[in-house]
Amino acid sequence: xxxxLRCARIExxxxxxxxxxxxxxxxxxxxxxxxxxxxxxxxxxxxKSDPTLKLKIFTALSLDRPRGKSALEQRFLxxxxxxxxxxxxxxxxxxxxxxxALPPNVEICEFFLKTGEYLGNANAQSNYVYSNYTxxxxxxxxxxxxxxxxxxxAEDTPDGPRYSMxxxxxxxxxxxxxxxxxxxxxxxxxxxxxxxxxxxxxxxLPEDDISILVDDPASTHTIFAPPNMKVDDQDYGxxxxxxxxxxxxxxLQIGIGSLGDGIAHALILRxxxxxxxxxxxxxxxxxxxxxxxxxxxxxxxxxxxSEMFVNGFMELIDAGVIRREVFDNVALQTLxxxxxxxxxxxxxxxxxxxxxxxxxxxxxxxxxxxxRHFGILHADxxxxxxxxVRGAERIPATPADPAVRKAIATTMLGERLTHGRLxxxxxxxxxxxxxxxxxTMPRELLAKINMTRxxxxxxxxxxxxxxxxxxxDARFINTTMMVTLLGAAVSDGLDTGNLVSGVGxxxxxxxxxxxxxxxxxxxxxxxxRIGKDGKPTSNxxxxxxxxxxxxxxxxxxxxEYGIADVRGQSDADVIKxxxxxxxxxxxxxxxxxxxxNGKIAQDYQIPPEQRQNxxxxxxxxxxxxxxxxxxxxxxxxxxLDATELALAKALMKLKAQQKTPxxxxxxxxxxxxxxxxxxxxxxxxxxxxxxxKEKLMRALVAGNL
Numbered sequence: 001x002x003x004x005l006r007c008a009r010i011e012x013x014x015x016x017x018x019x020x021x022x023x024x025x026x027x028x029x030x031x032x033x034x035x036x037x038x039x040x041x042x043x044x045x046x047x048k049s050d051p052t053l054k055l056k057i058f059t060a061l062s063l064d065r066p067r068g069k070s071a072l073e074q075r076f077l078x079x080x081x082x083x084x085x086x087x088x089x090x091x092x093x094x095x096x097x098x099x100x101a102l103p104p105n106v107e108i109c110e111f112f113l114k115t116g117e118y119l120g121n122a123n124a125q126s127n128y129v130y131s132n133y134t135x136x137x138x139x140x141x142x143x144x145x146x147x148x149x150x151x152x153x154a155e156d157t158p159d160g161p162r163y164s165m166x167x168x169x170x171x172x173x174x175x176x177x178x179x180x181x182x183x184x185x186x187x188x189x190x191x192x193x194x195x196x197x198x199x200x201x202x203x204x205l206p207e208d209d210i211s212i213l214v215d216d217p218a219s220t221h222t223i224f225a226p227p228n229m230k231v232d233d234q235d236y237g238x239x240x241x242x243x244x245x246x247x248x249x250x251x252l253q254i255g256i257g258s259l260g261d262g263i264a265h266a267l268i269l270r271x272x273x274x275x276x277x278x279x280x281x282x283x284x285x286x287x288x289x290x291x292x293x294x295x296x297x298x299x300x301x302x303x304x305x306s307e308m309f310v311n312g313f314m315e316l317i318d319a320g321v322i323r324r325e326v327f328d329n330v331a332l333q334t335l336x337x338x339x340x341x342x343x344x345x346x347x348x349x350x351x352x353x354x355x356x357x358x359x360x361x362x363x364x365x366x367x368x369x370x371x372r373h374f375g376i377l378h379a380d381x382x383x384x385x386x387x388x389v390r391g392a393e394r395i396p397a398t399p400a401d402p403a404v405r406k407a408i409a410t411t412m413l414g415e416r417l418t419h420g421r422l423x424x425x426x427x428x429x430x431x432x433x434x435x436x437x438x439x440t441m442p443r444e445l446l447a448k449i450n451m452t453r454x455x456x457x458x459x460x461x462x463x464x465x466x467x468x469x470x471x472x473d474a475r476f477i478n479t480t481m482m483v484t485l486l487g488a489a490v491s492d493g494l495d496t497g498n499l500v501s502g503v504g505x506x507x508x509x510x511x512x513x514x515x516x517x518x519x520x521x522x523x524x525x526x527x528x529r530i531g532k533d534g535k536p537t538s539n540x541x542x543x544x545x546x547x548x549x550x551x552x553x554x555x556x557x558x559x560e561y562g563i564a565d566v567r568g569q570s571d572a573d574v575i576k577x578x579x580x581x582x583x584x585x586x587x588x589x590x591x592x593x594x595x596x597n598g599k600i601a602q603d604y605q606i607p608p609e610q611r612q613n614x615x616x617x618x619x620x621x622x623x624x625x626x627x628x629x630x631x632x633x634x635x636x637x638x639x640l641d642a643t644e645l646a647l648a649k650a651l652m653k654l655k656a657q658q659k660t661p662x663x664x665x666x667x668x669x670x671x672x673x674x675x676x677x678x679x680x681x682x683x684x685x686x687x688x689x690x691x692x693k694e695k696l697m698r699a700l701v702a703g704n705l
Contacts, residue, residue, distance in 0.1 A: 013212050013214045018053070020211070023052055025147055026143055027055070030427065033224050033427075037088070038219045041089060041093075051103070051105050060111045061110070061114055063114065065090055072684070073651065076644070076684060088222040093106065097124055098118075109127045110127070111128070112501060112502035113502060125499060132507050134459050145186060147187050148175055148188050151166070153165075154194060164203045166199050167223075169426060190214065191214040193220050198439075225435065228639070230634060234527075234615075236631050237622070240284060241288070241558050241562060244292075244294060247292065247473040247475075248300050251474035253306040253307075261311070261636055267302075277295065281295065286562030301322060303324040303326050303470065308427060308429070310434075314434055323422065324422070327419065362396070362398045367397075373418070375416060376413065378390060395407050458509070485541065485593070486599070490544050521555040523549070525558075528583045561582070563581065647705075654701070671704075
């Protein structure tokens with residue numbers, strides 16, 4: 001056991017690191033907000049100033065403060081970013097990658113990119129490492145990683161500070177274990193950021209695992225906090241349909257963004273206002289899943305297991321929808337799933353544990369440790385010379401004897417099972433109030449959230465029994481960009497070879513959806529989008545030159561028009577079911593392609609009831625619920641104020657008009673005579689335009705308000 005080297009200055013820690021590993025540093029960092037921004041910026045500056053220092057970074061999802069591309073976007077974002085992102089420092093290496101200005105002695109390899117940020121960026125695209133999330137540690141160590149740098153949280157206690165991996169346990173736990181197992185010398189640099197929420201359980205980082213501990217005030221800064229996205233009609237249609245696949249007592253995985261928020265909101269509606277929820281589904285009128293259609297409120301509740309712990313999960317926890325606790329013991333969890341035991345220890349629980357051979361009679365030391373850990377026995381109960389002892393009470397540890405079992409139940413049992421988990425997550429990211437909720441959450445509830453390794457969350461291998469008992473009736477709900485009419489998913493890249501983002505854990509969840517009993521792999525997509533030419537285009541296509549999930553793993557697809565259950569179906573039936581959830585503007589063309597390629601009967605016709613898959617029809621069907629405030633744009637709030645919300649809508653309209661010059665001219669003409677609220681123009685700095693450029697910008701904004 002070796003104590004870490006403690007450094008109160010970032011620069012001192014970098015000197016120490018170079019002394020230990022030399023001038024060839026191959027460093028891994030967590031994805032997202034677990035990066036020590038100020039520290040890595042200092043190391044990167046050192047490399048830029050010293051060409052003899054070779055620096056290779058293996059990471060994912062490098063996050064910089066939002067920047068507007070146009071002058072109007074910059075005026076809008078400036079005050080918002082200052083307010084929400086505070087003193088969050090950009091990643092200097094990321095800025096240089098975007099500028100094409102990396103020095104030759106620095107190499108950046110990412111296995112997941114911020115969506116769309118690096119399209120056409122030769123450096124980022126050529127150094128991209130295409131890895132499944134569960135393979136990222138293996139692939140990083142294969143690059144020769146000798147340093148792992150991570151931002152960590154600190155908590156002061158009477159016995160001194162303790163540390164937590166906080167937002168990113170996903171790769172760190174596995175990296176430390178694999179490096180130790182393989183005899184690799186990897187230095188963990190832990191950099192304290194006191195803004196990070198302190199997470200318990202598996203996130204606790206023993207000091208002995210840290211090589212260099214940096215606690216410099218400069219390393220504490222605002223956490224990157226992406227604001228909640230607007231949930232529009234497409235999103236709500238998809239979310240409502242998705243929510244019907246979720247079985248009470250089951251397991252949920254969702255992601256970040258408007259679709260994740262939409263699903264969480266729909267599940268809360270289903271639980272709290274079931275009549276309205278059912279009315280929404282009836283109004284939508286689309287195809288539901290024949291074998292998995294659940295619309296009742298939640299009696300048992302759900303368990304959350306997701307690589308990404310996001311605000312939607314927090315809302316579901318606070319709403320009491322996520323309330324099914326799981327326990328890291330197969331026998332106990334099996335009994336809970338079968339309803340043979342509950343959360344309150346009692347005499348029948350003892351009998352059930354004996355019958356399942358989860359404990360013996362007499363109890364062994366292992367039996368006692370198991371029962372005490374999970375709260376079956378009270379924390380005050382000791383195990384001495386074959387007896388259970390609590391205060392002056394002493395009872396033989398032979399629960400097979402009915403009289404003894406009754407005595408144990410009367411005086412020795414705990415009040416409730418302990419060490420249950422409502423949520424397992426690998427990393428978290430969310431809006432500002434999400435972090436604040438974690439900081440202020442009661443400890444007993446926070447203890448039910450376990451941030452842990454990605455190898456536990458994203459796969460079954462090596463833990464088949466436990467995964468099957470925990471992840472009962474799992475719904476792995478992810479997004480995809482496009483789907484082919486034969487059921488392959490395009491989620492992360494283009495047919496040019498450019499990566500939009502990365503596979504992340506999507507393959508892992510799809511595989512688990514096909515492996516675990518009762519599970520479903522669900523991929524959601526918006527059925528259409530506006531193309532580069534400004535015209536609507538289908539996201540359901542005949543074929544595409546890049547595939548993330550091959551068609552032999554097809555399962556469930558959901559658009560705003562319904563659910564296509566395609567698992568185990570013939571190609572012809574897959575085509576029929578996907579056409580049923582395709583926007584009607586594109587159905588005929590796709591059907592013709594299928595017929596031309598001999599994949600469906602020549603006389604097949606799309607049923608009339610499937611011919612109303614149109615945006616205006618969808619909006620009409622949801623209009624009543626929109627007007628009643630039941631489907632708000634931001635169901636869980638937003639960091640935008642009322643003025644910014646109004647401006648954001650205007651700027652989105654203006655952005656869409658740039659693809660249609662006539663619409664842009666119309667906005668300009670309207671804006672010249674418009675008189676919007678003064679505070680709107682003042683917020684953009686256009687209330688008193690100084691030159692022709694500002695007068696034109698004022699007119700364009702005013703014309704869309």
